[in-house]
Amino acid sequence: MSGGVNLKQILDAGGFAVTGELGPPRNADPQVIIDKANILKGHVDAVNITDNQTAIVRMASAAAAKICLDQGLEPVMQMTCRDRNRLAMQADILGAAALGISNLLCLTGDHQSFGNHPEAVGVFDLDSVTLIRMARDMRDGPVFQNGDEIAGATPQLFIGAAANPYADPFPYRALRLAKKVEAGVDFVQTQIIFNVDKFKEFMHQCRELGVTEGCRILAGVAPLKSAGMAKYMKNRVAGMDVPDAVVERMAAAEDAQDEGIQVCVDVINEVKEIEGVAGVHIMAVEWEAAVPEIVRRAHLK
């Protein structure tokens, strides 16, 4: 039985999906996940469970996803190529599927030099494209990466990936996503969008390449908490594009948090009109409480 019932059904039916994000704790406390899940439950269709996000050690994504699932909130298990080779990845996919977790988001992963164990080896046995293809083959083959048949229960995966319209080289971004579609991706969540015009151009390229026929694209959005955060994201986070107008709007706001939520809602209202956008992915990590308000103001539920 697939754990990816909710998200898959909504997207298959051509509906507008809303996903959120939940970062597991840097300890062994399940209550942290339970509390965050209960904030998000009812407001999102599924929630991404990050995998050692920004290369910082956290509770395993599969374990946190199971805790989340037990709260009645459908998880999207993130899996990066940084920390595992193909044996460990396939083992985790089988294990997660056995626990009822089937939404799998396939990522390359932030480089380990960003995190709290910069001396660690970066595995990168596969990259996100070959991870997607391996997951697809485990479901549809059903075969392991080496071609051996999976005898017995097979993982009923709903396979996701990320796309960053703001990274370079820009003309290659949609082509790279097309590769992920060819590899077998079902849905895609984008990098956080503040520059809507550039995202529109990216979506135009995606439509031209048939990418929007091959997978469902969820536009990534996030609430800014302060002008400082906007500046930090603009200047310090690789692959982010925060226009000056957004930074200025945050700086001018009397209530920065409220304005940050409104900026996010404004972006949602714009992107949901773009042809090929099948939902939004709200990344309010460590600010989960903002999600219900964003969803309410944007009339998503």
Place this chain on the structure above:
Amino acid sequence: MITAERKNFDEIRRMTDAHRHVLVVGCNTCVAVSLSGGEKEAEQLAAQLRIARRRDGIEGSVKTVTVLRQCENEYLDSISAQVGQADVVLSTACGIGPQGLAVRYPGKRVAPAMNTNMIGYVKEHHVWTEYCVSCGFCVIGFTGGVCPVARCAKTLLNGPCGGSQNGRCEISPDVPCAWQEIYDRLAALGDLDTLARILGPKKWNVSNSGGPRTMKKEGFKP
């Protein structure tokens, strides 16, 4: 070109201070070109050791000898007399040097004076950059003559990650994004179609992951 950098002097002393007679063995090929472990550098290290050891009251000697290549027995054989008198042999070659000496002189203590860092391209005078990790299965025919295994921090085979910005890698503004270079070269050549092909998963068993590799040229006597 194999490049290596000399270890911290204190670390070299920790490996050699307990021994009376030290022989510093230079290597006059790769590490001489990279100005780190050739005859001149071996003699400089020996002089530095002599001064420090004398100051600290360590008795004995620090001598030097340099061979053309420490990766070949015929050169290692030529220094048997000097090696015989030493209590420890300190190699300024790449990692092959101390190991070759250990094989050739089984009863002798060996120590590395160097950290071997890469197979480097001489980008400009006195600047080397890593272009090959000897992975055992070359893909640059599909990547515009730029190796993503050596030059992408994540060894990606299917395009740049989301951290590529302004031609730079997410790990540092000092590091060029290999995939930007691949894209630019293929675009200039009119070969962007090449990038539509999914490459991998890579066969890491032909790299060092498959265990130490041996190459034997058939048709020649060992």
